[in-house]
Amino acid sequence: MMAGGIYFMEASFAAKGFYAMAAIMLVHTSITITKTLPDSEEASRFINRLEDAKTEKLLMEVSRSNEV
Template sequence: MNTQEKYWLIYAKATFLIAVVAMVISIIKLPGDLLIKGYYSICSLFLVSATITLSKAVRDQVESKRLMNKLEEAKTAQLLNDLDESRL
């Protein structure tokens, strides 16, 4: 992992932590009874969970496409090598 990736990961974790802390503080300070605070807490947890799931699904899709492209490139290279060998 290079330095830029390392700092990007630190930045992503820090912003996530700051957002969660801000959300918790805002729910605690929210005027209203415990039922309203509980509702917003559950919605916040669901939003975080859905965001993590979506980011993982997108990453998996990109990695899958990258793997398929590598396989296609390998097949093309093999066909070209076979073609070159048959000409000799």
């Protein structure tokens, strides 16, 4: 639909090219953001799990040393 609008627009070839590149960049950016946001959220969850595991291990070591 966007391509048809750009093709039939009464403007110079340079203006049509500019609008076409802008449309392509808009789609590319939307796809990139859609893929990046879940990846960053998942990475933060993984980091939190690592920190929680390290804390749990430290607490277990401390509790074991207090028992002895």
